[in-house]
Amino acid sequence: MKKIIVIAIAAFIASVSVNAQTVQDAVRYSTLSYVGSTARSTGMAGAFGALGGDFLSLATNPAGIAVYRSGELSFTPSVFTANTSSEFLNNKTVESASKFNIGNIGLVIPFEAGENAQKYGFKMFNFGIGINRTGNYRRNIYGKGYNGDNSITTGWVDYLNSVNPNIRFDEEGNPIIYGLDSYSTRLAWNTNLIFTYNDPSSNLTHLLSDMYGGQVNQSVRLNTSGSSNEYDMTFGFNWNDIIYFGTTMGIPYLYYNERYVLTETDATEYGHDYFNKMSYSTELKTSGTGINLKFGAIIKPVQFLRIGVAYHTPSWYDLKDSYIAVMDADLDLNGNRNFKSYHDDAELYYKYKLKTPARYMASLGLVIGQYGMIGAEYQYVDYTTAKFSSKEDIYADDVFEITNSDIVNSLKATSTFRFGTEWAIGIFRIRGGYSFGTSPYLATDDLNDQTETFSLGAGLRFEKFLLDFGYARTKEYGYFYPYTVAYPSPNVKSVYKYDQMQLTLGFRF
Numbered sequence: 001m002k003k004i005i006v007i008a009i010a011a012f013i014a015s016v017s018v019n020a021q022t023v024q025d026a027v028r029y030s031t032l033s034y035v036g037s038t039a040r041s042t043g044m045a046g047a048f049g050a051l052g053g054d055f056l057s058l059a060t061n062p063a064g065i066a067v068y069r070s071g072e073l074s075f076t077p078s079v080f081t082a083n084t085s086s087e088f089l090n091n092k093t094v095e096s097a098s099k100f101n102i103g104n105i106g107l108v109i110p111f112e113a114g115e116n117a118q119k120y121g122f123k124m125f126n127f128g129i130g131i132n133r134t135g136n137y138r139r140n141i142y143g144k145g146y147n148g149d150n151s152i153t154t155g156w157v158d159y160l161n162s163v164n165p166n167i168r169f170d171e172e173g174n175p176i177i178y179g180l181d182s183y184s185t186r187l188a189w190n191t192n193l194i195f196t197y198n199d200p201s202s203n204l205t206h207l208l209s210d211m212y213g214g215q216v217n218q219s220v221r222l223n224t225s226g227s228s229n230e231y232d233m234t235f236g237f238n239w240n241d242i243i244y245f246g247t248t249m250g251i252p253y254l255y256y257n258e259r260y261v262l263t264e265t266d267a268t269e270y271g272h273d274y275f276n277k278m279s280y281s282t283e284l285k286t287s288g289t290g291i292n293l294k295f296g297a298i299i300k301p302v303q304f305l306r307i308g309v310a311y312h313t314p315s316w317y318d319l320k321d322s323y324i325a326v327m328d329a330d331l332d333l334n335g336n337r338n339f340k341s342y343h344d345d346a347e348l349y350y351k352y353k354l355k356t357p358a359r360y361m362a363s364l365g366l367v368i369g370q371y372g373m374i375g376a377e378y379q380y381v382d383y384t385t386a387k388f389s390s391k392e393d394i395y396a397d398d399v400f401e402i403t404n405s406d407i408v409n410s411l412k413a414t415s416t417f418r419f420g421t422e423w424a425i426g427i428f429r430i431r432g433g434y435s436f437g438t439s440p441y442l443a444t445d446d447l448n449d450q451t452e453t454f455s456l457g458a459g460l461r462f463e464k465f466l467l468d469f470g471y472a473r474t475k476e477y478g479y480f481y482p483y484t485v486a487y488p489s490p491n492v493k494s495v496y497k498y499d500q501m502q503l504t505l506g507f508r509f
Contacts, residue, residue, distance in 0.1 A: 042470030043457015044420025045433025049363030050308030062246030066236035088143025106130030288319035431457035
């Protein structure tokens with residue numbers, strides 16, 4: 001039997017792209033990691049809130065800048081490796097990805113208080129500026145297996161039939177179909193993966209796909225890349241070596257790239273009537289910048305104890321999306337082989353806004369003379385307060401309200417705990433740390449999207465130079481749904497293991 005191979009390509013169109021923002025997008029861009037900035041902070045799992053004296057402080061508790069007694073210029077190259085173990089349709093796979101990046105570039109300039117200020121107890125006024133990395137989006141997910149229940153077209157057919165209970169035809173005999181989406185269902189229609197079917201029992205015309213009931217071999221791949229970073233400008237002061245206060249203006253910026261490919265092949269013994277193979281791939285690119293403020297204080301009631309608190313305002317982002325979808329279909333139709341290409345429009349962009357949740361932090365620090373220190377930190381973030389809004393079309397805000405309602409109904413507040421310690425042996429430093437964060441998702445099992453980090457570090461301290469090494473292994477659990485159907489959707493259950501290795505070079509003046 002001859003085959004017809006059809007290809008359709010569609011670009012993301014602004015008029016419908018507002019549907020692309022999801023709860024997962026809100027979580028992704030609202031989640032920050034403080035393991036990945038400096039090697040010292042990585043070695044202590046980011047537990048520097050009450051201790052200060054590290055450039056990470058500018059991004060967590062700005063009061064930490066007031067602890068500095070000398071100027072410092074720091075630079076942190078880093079290697080990030082992600083290993084993903086996945087299970088999909090009872091098959092297990094392993095994928096990996098790695099990337100070289102810059103964890104931080106920072107400058108702290110201290111100013112000793114003048115005579116007049118010293119009369120009022122002020123000792124130091126410090127200023128810092130630089131970049132901290134706050135997130136890494138690189139990961140590869142792959143799954144494959146036999147699906148005897150459904151296809152990606154199943155959900156599309158069910159939706160279109162709910163919108164079109166009985167297909168009507170125009171004067172030229174062309175079907176009138178409502179609800180076709182330019183980058184999914186319209187592609188399936190143009191490639192003949194979805195077609196009209198007249199039900200003889202009811203004499204109604206519906207939509208159908210040849211693999212509606214599954215019986216296909218599926219493979220799915222999701223590769224993501226990009227990162228979030230932040231420009232930080234911080235001012236802080238030291239009052240009588242008892243109260244340290246700081247404030248940061250942050251300018252976060254992010255880039256995210258997501259490539260998704262799902263393939264299905266005929267897995268029936270004698271073959272589907274028409275279907276042989278199909279693939280559906282999409283690519284999403286998101287970029288943007290924002291602004292936020294941070295306020296922090298450290299109180300040292302006695303020499304060995306430090307108590308820290310910090311508040312981060314929401315980040316107000318201006319974001320831009322681009323999206324493109326491609327669908328290929330290999331079918332047996334009419335005994336003829338044809339090649340067709342469908343283009344909706346050139347790739348367009350859609351701009352929108354995102355307000356992330358505020359952050360609240362409390363921390364304790366113990367300083368054991370010149371021998372070492374111990375830090376503990378707690379962070380609270382209410383993900384239900386994340387909110388999307390339109391930047392260009394006020395009428396689109398009504399559509400965003402659907403996503404915002406989903407955010408409120410499917411997310412919750414999270415708690416993150418960080419613990420770290422550093423000990424000195426002459427010029428040598430050894431470090432260790434642990435952190436644990438709960439899931440932002442309301443409907444979850446014990447593992448879904450929780451994070452756990454173990455870290456180690458070492459360093460050397462000289463009068464004008466410092467060298468630090470940090471290593472962290474972060475473990476995260478999560479689910480990925482390649483598509484949704486009315487009944488339980490197939491999912492990829494994954495365990496992510498991230499290895500972060502950093503080297504900080506610092507110069508004091």
